[in-house]
Amino acid sequence: MVLELKNLRKTYPGTVAVTDLSVRFEGGKVHAIVGKNGSGKSTAIKMVAGAVMPDRGSISLDDRPLHLGSTFDAIHQGIATVYQELSLFPDLSVAENICFHELPHRGVRVDWAATRRRALDVLRELDLEVDPDTRVDSLSVGWQQLVEISKAINHDLKVLILDEPTSALSKDEVDQLFRVVRRIRDRGVIVLYISHRLQELPAIADTVTVLRDGDLVGRRTMTETTLAQIVSMMFGDVEHVRMTPTIPEQAEVALEVRNLTRKPWFEDISFSLRAGEILGIAGMLGSGRTELLRSIFGADSFDSGTVLVSGKPIRRPTPARLKLYGLAYTPENRKTQGLIQIQTVQENLTLAGKQSLSRRGVRNRTLERAAAMQQVNDLSIKISSLDTVVETLSGGNQQKVVVGNWLNDHPRVVLFDEPSRGIDVDAKQQIFRIIWRLSDDGIASIIVSTELEELLEVCHRILVLRDGTLQQEIVPGTVSVEALYNACIGVAQ
Amino acid sequence: AEEADKPYQIAGIIFQNDQFFQVIQEGMRAAAADYGVELVLGNSDNDPQQEIELVNTYTVRGVDAIVISPLSETASVQALQQAYSDGIAVVLYNSPLAADFPVSYLNSSQTQLGSSTGAAAADFVESLDGDTIRVAVLAFDSLLPEISDARVSGFIDTLRASTNKRVEIVSRQDGWLSEMALQTAGDILTANPDIDLIYAANEGGTVGSVQAVRNAGLAGQVKVFGIDATAQLAGFLLDDDDVLQAVTGQQPFIIGYDAVEAAVRHLNGESVEKTVIVPGVLLERQDPAGIQEWLADR
Amino acid sequence: MKRPRLEQYLMELILLALCVVFALTAPGFMRTRNLLNVMRNVALQGMIAFSMTAVIISGEIDLSVGSAVAFAGVIMAWLTQWFTSFGLPLAVGIPIAVILTLVASSVVGWTIAYMRNAFSVPTFITSLAYLTMLSGFANLITGGFPITSFPRWFNTLGGGSFLSVPVPALFLIVVFAAFEFIMNHTSFGRSIYAVGGNAEAARLNGINVKRVKYVLLSLTGCLAGVTGILVASQIMAGTPTVGRGWELQIISAVIIGGASLAGGAGRIRGTLIGIFFLGVIINGMTLLNISQYWQLVVRGALILIAILINNLRGLTGATRT
């Protein structure tokens, strides 16, 4: 089986997303597609999925041209897609979501028992333990991602497209996913796989295709290339900055958490954070990291315990109050929690800091513009203008807007929940550099990340959260990634 | 009434929350008190469907008589027919029904109300120069077309009949609530500042027209003639700004009272008149004493 | 699916409590005739309410239904009159008039979806414009006066009974069963939930979102047509004043039933409870001879209280933003 894209082009007002893409993908292989944020990866695969109509060019499967007028056509020609932004139905059950395309019928009637059974089969095949009757919106992002993948696998597949499927998964879920993907590949299916986690590629990809600014840079066989080569194909040269781990010895305590408990998510969490310190929190999917950050920020209530900022206990915490105390929080789900999709980049970059950008409540648009511009430059956000609507940005660029927004509020403590979700290597380095710069200025950070390497690279100190309790404190440099991973899953050394 | 000494139960149905029907209800209550009958009151809110629901509900409740102002001469027949065949006496007031089972029909003839004001206007018209009279009409055609039309044609026909001058209707619009009529009358006055008089077919329309003439600074030039008598309108008639000239009021209290009385008498086996016209009262600017007397009677 | 049964049926319990109160206080409330009456009364708005539930679940709304009822009744009466004037026997003319009326009503609903699908005009606006336009047309056709062109037997449709159940109530049962089935047991029904829950995801999942809207809005138009014909049969006339204000009452029933205006959530069974809730309140208060003004206050308050109780348990779709 061969999927062939010929001279594909897609433009949006003000942007050429894909310039002129011609490439062939053979069956029985996993084809990685990489490129920096906004390089056109998602747009390219959306054309294959029938979600976006190319301006010109053609797509064919086994030399048979595909006429993809809609996603319906694609799905029924055996092309299944897991999109970068989740496309589940929040009000429906896991089972119904998984079987959505082909609900089992008896006559015209949907056979709910069979639906549940089929969903259970799929879930079992993927080793996923989740109740098929759960409503999807009660699951965390990571679990939703797994459901999304289960849904795609439910087909008589020819082409499977995965757009950053692992960005919200932790290591063992990734392994699980890879097992499934390999199984599917071995059936002869063409797998297209987009990811920014380059270190995953050797484990899963057979070929790697690199895009830059909507153009094909090249295609390599995975075994005949190195990550360094791929990175330089993507960016030219990326300079990897190493941190100078210096926290002023006597720095005051910026944030202290005492006996914080919110059942069933976490229990009796205590730690303190000094000014300028970068603290990582490691843990598996569902270990309660997101809930912990949200409770510290006042976004969720908690059962007992105290949060102290600069030594002062916060009474009746709300995000508004903690913001006043100098806290910032970048949420893990940019689409539903981080951004106002219908507003412009400028509005989104200046929302958290709007108070400081106004005088006595009256806006100063010049200040706003300057502040937004600064983040766009600092974070290399790829936009045609500050008035671009955030909705139309690529996933990674949206993530940068979420981070930039909070930096404009000049916080003293920043809580980052998965800050590097879906952003390219280069942008990740930029965000880390910014975290370090903040640290030099005495601003403390807490980073939750599923990518343990990243935590080891950035943090001064890492706390391991397991089953809602703090297990261990780790100082990077003294341990390997494997050791940290084992600590997370609770395996003794 | 199953048992002999149980009081009669009479349902009174109105179709709108306005002053006219309020007073009718008061009349009904007074009659009910005088005759010792139990009165239940309902309002169909101008919705034919809701009228049916009310009639059905009362039928089931087992009232002895329904006293109603039907929403439509034709469309209201069906439900009342059903009530009638269940042995309930139907008494009509205010608006007619195309059926012969009702015991009695008490109304002020809608046409006559218009005529009465029309006759009063005729006197005024004679005092004008020129031989074309320009008239604007505020009606309620999209609310109750039948009644609205009767009141308007009563006025116009009488006016035309009693003068040799040409009566030109320069505008006919809907406006039955004060604030709605105020806007519409304001607009009409702008389009036709040379009109001689405005005729408004109900209370809200009359209040709105008077205020519009005042707002436009045309007091003394454009006269208003109306229908319905209320304390506010009586006040306007007594005002010295010469805007409102005459209104013909129905006598809703009497209509309500007599309607219930008719029902009771019918239930008692006495004979009642098939049609009773309760005459309207004309209140005129020229007759302040009459207005004072009417106010005192209330 | 795993909720304790009692909590899931809270709204039903509230309705039951209300009925018990009325049974104890309102004269004649429990009489069979009265209960059948309530059924007849709620049947008309009820049919539209089911369809409206589906529309609201799909994330749209239709404010034109009240006027559409008037429009359909008037068209029906006018066509009957017209056919009669040609000497067509009524037994032939009326069925044809029914079919033409339903077609016209469905087409009106379809155009609301067309404006949505082809020009992105929100259904709220189109149907709001239709609310005035259809009422205008109904008035123009009749000249404001009811058209009374129906033969006596035509009354059976809206006023008759079958095995002592009012005919409109039979319609209600059939429409209820149909919608209950469609929404819960067919893929089309599931795609309605999907479209309302996340229209973009629905599109990416290969659902023909536009088709869903065409079908639902045409269906709502058609049911408003059916209702218009039933009302015309009840009052034996085509009158432009019927149906005024129904849109808000119907939407109230849908929301009391737990549907969310944001789309994606709602149940047909909930709406059934909603319409009976409203119908019973009105019937009970009328039987109790509560003053018109207090009725307005009490009705509003009861709606609020019901939703509050329901929300406090966090059970209704209405809690979604």
Next chain:
Amino acid sequence: MKRPRLEQYLMELILLALCVVFALTAPGFMRTRNLLNVMRNVALQGMIAFSMTAVIISGEIDLSVGSAVAFAGVIMAWLTQWFTSFGLPLAVGIPIAVILTLVASSVVGWTIAYMRNAFSVPTFITSLAYLTMLSGFANLITGGFPITSFPRWFNTLGGGSFLSVPVPALFLIVVFAAFEFIMNHTSFGRSIYAVGGNAEAARLNGINVKRVKYVLLSLTGCLAGVTGILVASQIMAGTPTVGRGWELQIISAVIIGGASLAGGAGRIRGTLIGIFFLGVIINGMTLLNISQYWQLVVRGALILIAILINNLRGLTGATRT
């Protein structure tokens, strides 16, 4: 911001075209008196419409405004009567009555927000319940009769002019300027857009979402109160029948002005155009003495056409779901 100017002002152009048509056909349309008249007419619904725009941008809705207008007028007249019965001079009684009326109206609005914030009852439902309840209260207070307790001079407020500009129009201008400033130039205005665009994101950005709703709904209640007092002054009575159906007209104006019912998008300037658009249509058709029934049809059609033209250029927020 970078759009060609002409396209951005399309709705304004449509309004202008409408005015030109009426200027050529409708007698007296261009007379200063008539234009001032139009201003007086649109002023009343206009003030509420601006506040409603903010409410809709914040993702909520208030269906109770029509009844709130009646309620305020009745309270005002009743308080005046009551004070007078104590022998309080009107020059003192009326200002106190005004203040109390505005406080009461604001509190009513506040409670709608309270139900939303404390119990997650959608504003759609609470305000729908209030629509009946407030109307019921207004009737209970008056017993159905207009209360005519005002002295002659009180008419100046709603009926008078200042430098030949109708007083209500002055109110309109002030309220317009205030909202235009708040929405575009204050941090609070940004919060409103943010809350409507994505309430959860707004909350996580440290915006007090509940406070935004309290403020906006209280303000809407207050402006409905102001309008109620002005109407009472115009008709020199507190009457429970005023304001009926205003809610849908006001929402029409807001949506014609380009606001999205989904929240997050809309402009105060757009709403100004929206209310003038509706006001001019009604005025022009009345001047032309077009039949009531045709007016209904034409009004609906013009609204649709305007939105269509606007949408075809893909310029209005109204295109969003």
